[in-house]
Amino acid sequence: MYGLVDCNNFFASCERVFQPDLNGVPIVVLSNNDGCVIARSNEAKALGIPMGEPAFKLKELIESNQVAVFSSNYTLYGDMSNRVMKTLATFVSTIEIYSIDEAFLNLKGFEHLDLSVFGRKIVRTTSKNTGIPVSMGIAPTKTLAKVASWFAKKHKGYKGVCVIDTEEKRIKALQKFDIGDVWGVGRKHTKTMNYYGIHTAYDFTQRSRSWVRRNFTVVGERMWNELQGIPCIEMDSTPSAKKQICTSRSFGSKLTSFEDILEAVSNHAASCAAKLRRQKSCAAGLLVFIMTNPFSERDTQYVNSKHLSISIPTNSTAEIIQYAKMLLQDIYKPGFSYKKAGVIVTEIISDSPLQGDLFDTVDREKHKKLLKAIDSLNDGLGSNKVRIASQGYGKKWKLKNEKLSPRYTTKLSEIIEVKAED
Amino acid sequence: MRKTEKKKVPNIQFFTADTATDLALPLVDSGISAGFPSPAQDYIDLSLDLNKELISNPSSTFFGRVRGESMKDAGIQDGDILVIDKSLEPQDGDTAVCFIDGEFTLKYIRIEKDAIFLVPANPEFQPIKVTEENNFCIWGVVTYSIKNHKHRHH
Numbered sequence: 001m002y003g004l005v006d007c008n009n010f011f012a013s014c015e016r017v018f019q020p021d022l023n024g025v026p027i028v029v030l031s032n033n034d035g036c037v038i039a040r041s042n043e044a045k046a047l048g049i050p051m052g053e054p055a056f057k058l059k060e061l062i063e064s065n066q067v068a069v070f071s072s073n074y075t076l077y078g079d080m081s082n083r084v085m086k087t088l089a090t091f092v093s094t095i096e097i098y099s100i101d102e103a104f105l106n107l108k109g110f111e112h113l114d115l116s117v118f119g120r121k122i123v124r125t126t127s128k129n130t131g132i133p134v135s136m137g138i139a140p141t142k143t144l145a146k147v148a149s150w151f152a153k154k155h156k157g158y159k160g161v162c163v164i165d166t167e168e169k170r171i172k173a174l175q176k177f178d179i180g181d182v183w184g185v186g187r188k189h190t191k192t193m194n195y196y197g198i199h200t201a202y203d204f205t206q207r208s209r210s211w212v213r214r215n216f217t218v219v220g221e222r223m224w225n226e227l228q229g230i231p232c233i234e235m236d237s238t239p240s241a242k243k244q245i246c247t248s249r250s251f252g253s254k255l256t257s258f259e260d261i262l263e264a265v266s267n268h269a270a271s272c273a274a275k276l277r278r279q280k281s282c283a284a285g286l287l288v289f290i291m292t293n294p295f296s297e298r299d300t301q302y303v304n305s306k307h308l309s310i311s312i313p314t315n316s317t318a319e320i321i322q323y324a325k326m327l328l329q330d331i332y333k334p335g336f337s338y339k340k341a342g343v344i345v346t347e348i349i350s351d352s353p354l355q356g357d358l359f360d361t362v363d364r365e366k367h368k369k370l371l372k373a374i375d376s377l378n379d380g381l382g383s384n385k386v387r388i389a390s391q392g393y394g395k396k397w398k399l400k401n402e403k404l405s406p407r408y409t410t411k412l413s414e415i416i417e418v419k420a421e422d
Numbered sequence: 423m424r425k426t427e428k429k430k431v432p433n434i435q436f437f438t439a440d441t442a443t444d445l446a447l448p449l450v451d452s453g454i455s456a457g458f459p460s461p462a463q464d465y466i467d468l469s470l471d472l473n474k475e476l477i478s479n480p481s482s483t484f485f486g487r488v489r490g491e492s493m494k495d496a497g498i499q500d501g502d503i504l505v506i507d508k509s510l511e512p513q514d515g516d517t518a519v520c521f522i523d524g525e526f527t528l529k530y531i532r533i534e535k536d537a538i539f540l541v542p543a544n545p546e547f548q549p550i551k552v553t554e555e556n557n558f559c560i561w562g563v564v565t566y567s568i569k570n571h572k573h574r575h576h
Contacts, residue, residue: 020521020558083481129482129509131561409484418504418519418526420543421490 001115001138001165002231003105004145005088005122008133008153010101011039014080015070017131018408018416026067030055038072071404078311079409083130091122096235097284098349100312104142106235119161127160139164142233143226146183147173147201170229174202184223189216201227245283247271248342254293255338261290262328268343269324273317276345282313285346286320288327293339302338304331313349320345476566482509484562486519486526492543493517493528502569504528506562512538517564522550526561 007013012027026043030036037053047065049058055069062069081100089095094106110118119136127133135158137148144164151173152162164170180190182201196215198204204212205227212224222232247268255261265288276283289305306327314320324343406414477483486504496517498504506519514533519526520540529540529550538552540560552560 020561021524023558086481125509129479131508412485412503415485415487415503416519416526417489418486418528419489420493420498420500420528 001107001111001140002142002145002235003092003107003119003122003136003138004098004142004149005084005103005105005126005134005136006149006153007084007101008135009039009041010081010132011070011072011077012041012044013132014073014077015068015405016041017080018405022068026065027070028055028058028062028067029070029072031072073405073407074312075407075410076405080130080132082311083409084126084132084134087126087129088122091118091125094235104145104235107138115165116161116163119163120159123160134160136161137164138162139170140229141226141231143183143223144170144173144229147177147227150177150181167229171202174205174227175200177201179204182223182227184219192216244344244346244348245272245275246342246344247275248289248340248344250340251338254299256334256336258328258332258334261332261338261341262325264341265290265324265328265343266321268341269321270317272343272345273315273320276315276348277351280351281348282315282351283320283345283348284310284313286310286323286327287344287346288324288331288342289344290328290331290338290341292336296337296339299337302333302336304333306331307346309347313347315351476505477507479507479509482562483507483565488528488567495543496530497569498528498564498567499569502567504564505566505568507565508562510563510565512560512563519561519564520559521561522559528564531560531563 009027011029012022015027015029016022024043025041026047026049027039027041028037028044028049029039031038037049037051037055037058040049040051044067047061047067049061049067055062058067061067077100084101085095085097085103088103088105092105092107092110096104096106098104105122107115107118115138119138123134123136135149135152137145137150137152138161139145139148148162148164152158152160155162162173164173177200179185179193179198179201180187182204185193192215193199193204196207198207205224207224209221209224213221216223225232249264249268251264255264272283285307287305287307289303291303292299292301294301294303308323308327310319310323320343328341408415473480484506486506488498488500488502488504491500493499498517504519510516512518512531512533514531516531518529518531518540520529521527522529522540527542529542532539532541532549539549540552541549550556
């Protein structure tokens, strides 16, 4: 059996831990560069605020409904995510961090327990210990666990945990589940499915295996199996994407200065970032190594490497170069003739941290592309040079609650204040 | 509720670089060269790391800064840092960080028969009874406080 734990309204929930009076209040979180909505609390969703919407367009809505607005505080979100994951890891021996707010738990060996009781304990403990409310789906396959977690999140009756452990439950769940929401079914495939009259996940399972194989290839067949309760996707395997990417090169002639080596390392870092983007992945770990020529008898030998963990998995060229530079500064020693340097990105996961919403009518792909384009332009030109035209360049309009929240868990100068003033 | 399970050793798929603390490891350089082994070798301990000693559950532990002097009798003063654990069940006599009327405040925990009360430091103010509706207001239990004795005013 597999469990899928995912955080409810993760970014908004992070903010609420340190400002509990925001519970029940509509919250939106904006991306840094161009003020698009990247996260909403349930109350904000209910107001009809779409994902990816530029914030300035929502001015009226925000002011009349007292919507709390935050700039994304990735330092905070990354730390809170680590806390959630570490807590989950105390319950089972294997967890697979799928995104910043989701993880698969391998429940093998726990089948003798009442899984809904066990699941509720995991949910209750994680929510209490971190302050982040979570939901959990438990099922015989990862794909079904994702379906189950959707129900757990939507319906209070499940008390945070939905278990699909009978044929009846599986069929009922799939009949109420939109095919477009099934893990791995994107916009394009949804259109194709609908064309064939497949609207629910159940419809899909009613097709023959050979039909599925013909029209949706082996990937579709795997999904078909998983929806039937036949596990095909193991823990830890993100199919076909590389788990580590290394870019390294021996230098044509020996290098000694930091600047020269930094240039090489930066290029390797950029190359790794590009490879990540190409396979739609992000990396949560980075390693830089430098070495002298081990075969040279004349040169004094020095080999070193250093690794760091990236709290928010990334595939951004700018970020990865920045981290690589930090690592190089730590390991570089003057006075050596270096022969080779390399960058390895590790802990590679899928590049889809933001979960689409069932009611999402915005073309998220388009927005994602727009965000990407703006981000990369701004990276090059300096931040915020490129904005959406109506944003304007003056501060004529200011959002009521706009601010970057403090880094409550990583900066001593920004921790919460506790009054002792009766 | 007491923790009754033994912690399984997890096969964790990620690491967090804990650059916040230094775990000093003594360098015992006695492996290669010939000579007398150090008599202290068998007694070498790792250096003391307060994070490991005082924080039993890092993922549920947060920090707060005290503003005000009302808890002075408990030895907690303005500017002190609180170590707050959200995983602990409040026990009688604990000091807890609570969220009441839009702000974080410190209260003592008093447990009577079947009820939990949040007791303000100032005896002139009424204790608050914790009910199903308001039990979320206990944010965490203070385990340790840290006082800077050299720089008393901020």
